[in-house]
Amino acid sequence: MTNFEFKNPTKIIFGKDTIKKIIEEIPSDAKILMLYGGGSIKKNGVYDQVKAALKNADLVEFGGIPANPEYAVLMDALKIIKEEKITYLLAVGGGSVIDGTKFLSAAAVYEGDEPWDFVKKREPIKKGMPFGTVLTLPATGSEMNSGTVISRKETQEKLAFGGPALFPQFSVLDPQVITSIPERQLVNGITDAFTHVLEQYMTYPAGGFLQDRFAEGILQTLIEIAPRVIKDPSDYEAAANFMWSCTMALNGLIQQGVPGDWAVHMMGHELTAMYGIDHARTLAVVAPSHYKYNFEAKKEKLAQYGERVWNITEGNVDDKAYAAIERTEAFFKELGIDTKLSDYTSDYEGTAEKIAQRFTDRGWKGLGERQALTPQDAEKIVKMAY
Amino acid sequence: MTNFEFKNPTKIIFGKDTIKKIIEEIPSDAKILMLYGGGSIKKNGVYDQVKAALKNADLVEFGGIPANPEYAVLMDALKIIKEEKITYLLAVGGGSVIDGTKFLSAAAVYEGDEPWDFVKKREPIKKGMPFGTVLTLPATGSEMNSGTVISRKETQEKLAFGGPALFPQFSVLDPQVITSIPERQLVNGITDAFTHVLEQYMTYPAGGFLQDRFAEGILQTLIEIAPRVIKDPSDYEAAANFMWSCTMALNGLIQQGVPGDWAVHMMGHELTAMYGIDHARTLAVVAPSHYKYNFEAKKEKLAQYGERVWNITEGNVDDKAYAAIERTEAFFKELGIDTKLSDYTSDYEGTAEKIAQRFTDRGWKGLGERQALTPQDAEKIVKMAY
Known part of the structure; x- marks a missing residue:
């Protein structure tokens, strides 16, 4: 820590x-x-x-x-x-x-x-x-x-x-207030909060045992309430836990003393700026590719997340980690959120290069929890998300 | 909530x-x-x-x-x-x-x-x-x-x-600072923080899904770090999680929107006032008897705690709930904390009646999360803890 x-x-x-x-x-x-x-x-x-x-x-x-x-x-x-x-x-x-x-x-x-x-x-x-x-x-x-x-x-x-x-x-x-929110925005909200937690959690084991537990607790709660909120936004118990989870996901608490990634947001922001895709949906597009691309660096935490949040018990660390990425993408899809850039625009050729160029122009050399991702890495990740 | x-x-x-x-x-x-x-x-x-x-x-x-x-x-x-x-x-x-x-x-x-x-x-x-x-x-x-x-x-x-x-x-x-703390005070600290969480959690299902997860996360972290802190207080990773868990156990966060019990503290304070027993140890004396006495009112949460925190999977709700109380008492004992009043004083006769009288004198009619415990209930609980 x-x-x-x-x-x-x-x-x-x-x-x-x-x-x-x-x-x-x-x-x-x-x-x-x-x-x-x-x-x-x-x-x-x-x-x-x-x-x-x-x-x-x-x-x-x-x-x-x-x-x-x-x-x-x-x-x-x-x-x-x-x-x-x-x-x-x-x-x-x-x-x-x-x-x-x-x-x-x-x-x-x-x-x-x-x-x-x-x-x-x-x-x-x-x-x-x-x-x-x-x-x-x-x-x-x-x-x-x-x-x-x-x-x-x-x-x-x-x-x-x-x-x-x-x-x-x-x-x-x-x-x-949740009663009158359209489903599109409800599932965006769940996805946004879920990804906020992942950005602060899906890094490497850093000795923040309590921070990990809190992060996992927010993810588990979002998974638990998601179908209830979508089915009936006037379900007060589900709505209250949804609302409080979103707040706790990004009020600074779970980020204390542990590394943060935030590369998914950096790439996602560009997709919103370029194509007007809803913020939360850009995160669902980038996150699975990001975790696959950075698999070796993140697999211990991916496996821990798979075990504790999704009850994935089969296989070794690599198996659990990979299954956890797949389960996450499936969760977004269950919410009705598409997870490929091509689901949102047919005009995606050149997007990855353009994003890499923007990062280069801004002097952003090292993204992610180890400040190790270059604009060229971002290019590859975004291409994987086409 | x-x-x-x-x-x-x-x-x-x-x-x-x-x-x-x-x-x-x-x-x-x-x-x-x-x-x-x-x-x-x-x-x-x-x-x-x-x-x-x-x-x-x-x-x-x-x-x-x-x-x-x-x-x-x-x-x-x-x-x-x-x-x-x-x-x-x-x-x-x-x-x-x-x-x-x-x-x-x-x-x-x-x-x-x-x-x-x-x-x-x-x-x-x-x-x-x-x-x-x-x-x-x-x-x-x-x-x-x-x-x-x-x-x-x-x-x-x-x-x-x-x-x-x-x-x-x-x-x-x-x-x-933990490096130089005597073991007696370390185990008191773990027990104190653990019981703080229980007071805010071991009530009845109240729809605070996130609060429950956070409470369970603190308990899990305390269980995880306890042997490491006791074995080597200079283990910085364990010490840091111990310290942050104690703070989060009673900074108000996990209490928001859910009922609190605090009857264990009320009875425990009297034991400290009367016999000078360390605060944390009075909690370990009172808690198991309190949960057994109030078993019907608390068994859903006791069972949830047993499942999620102690991985107790066998039996029905009653079985899991009872096993969870036993496991908690065993945890205190593993820390070297005695869990009966007679372990601390041979002069305990009349203690329960005296505490009940004090509560009556102060007009404290309803303790616990439902304000339903009378001074007579407290008397019976303290007697069970002899």
């Missing part, structure tokens, strides 16, 4: 009918900008609940933040923040709205002219406008971490950054 | 040679009172490391806080806090020193005359002097929670209280 520092100050308000509590969390003299996405919150009742809770607050709204929160759209929101002298941000949505709000938290107090500069620099963000969230789509864990991913159409880029200032002050998690 | 609110703002600084980092965490203009116990920190090098880190700080010391931190001793420390105009407290020790420091944090800003009043009231503590900790003995989890237990010889009382103001601002966890 390596040394680590861990602090997560976000207050989680979890459970039925908890949206009304936001008024207790926001300073009474705040001028609030409420941010949301495409308008689903107006259909599922969340918008009305937020408005009712804040009926006596000084509130401005900004809707229309798209999936893969787009820089140009966020710059419009930033203008409103400045013009209206906003002092508090409230994200009402899924990971995209929350990620966009995190960007705005940093941008609102940024002293330079061009916020894209701090996105590209990827230095830890230490100052931000305070913000809270009302989560409407479990998946990314953004509601309890300090990271964000922003897209920019102009340059076909999708970049991650973060810092201690970007933890939400509070996040409201009411599992009842 | 029930509704919950969870916020844990303590910063954990974990790993080798991290004690030196405390200087970065304490305000530079602070007047610090460093609190410690019987002086073991002067033998194991921790005292010197703390002093070196704070060599330029304005520092006063108070040593001699005993196991089961004693009110009268803490009142002496409170005098120093007032006389020396202390502004920051630094606990250097195990759970007793940290718990004592939490009492002092609250007492330092308390406006009444008699601090015992707020201990007895058990209202949430909302104001306190800021404090940090350097943990020297993994066991209680006090380094990352807001609870404390204080003893008072004068009245033979041992009472728990807490509140949002009583989270440490930071806690330094260097697993190297």
